[in-house]
Amino acid sequence: MWDIRDHPSAAAEYAVLDASEQVAVDNAIAKLRAIGPALGFPHSSAVKGTYRLRELRPRGGRSITQALYRQFGDRFVIGAYGPEEAGEPAAFTRACELAEARLESLT
Numbered sequence: 001m002w003d004i005r006d007h008p009s010a011a012a013e014y015a016v017l018d019a020s021e022q023v024a025v026d027n028a029i030a031k032l033r034a035i036g037p038a039l040g041f042p043h044s045s046a047v048k049g050t051y052r053l054r055e056l057r058p059r060g061g062r063s064i065t066q067a068l069y070r071q072f073g074d075r076f077v078i079g080a081y082g083p084e085e086a087g088e089p090a091a092f093t094r095a096c097e098l099a100e101a102r103l104e105s106l107t
Contacts, residue, residue, distance in 0.1 A: 002036040003075040004029055007102045010067075013081040021065045024058035025081070028067065032056055037071060050096055053079075053103070066092070068099035072106065079103040 006014060017025065032039050042060040047053040047068065056067035056078070064087060069078045079102040082095020 002033050006078045010078045010080050024063045028056045028058040070103045
């Protein structure tokens with residue numbers, strides 16, 4: 001089992017998701033916890049233009065919420081929760097920037 005944690009600011013973002021999105025995110029996190037870095041597309045993918053940032057894609061990418069995370073050794077840390085890129089590209093970019101800044105502070 002892999003260790004997965006939320007950055008404190010990301011935990012606040014998770015808390016405001018509606019219940020169905022929380023369930024979808026929880027299911028995706030369970031897959032990441034079980035499979036680790038071998039979890040592939042469509043459940044996880046690299047975020048282009050970022051430094052080692054990945055997106056966890058609930059419902060195989062059909063969710064409106066993405067969890068943006070990075071691996072630190074045997075731990076994954078979610079830096080932000082944001083919208084799916086295709087639906088809200090500017091908000092997705094902002095969530096990626098937040099995740100990168102938050103995760104950078106952990107190194």
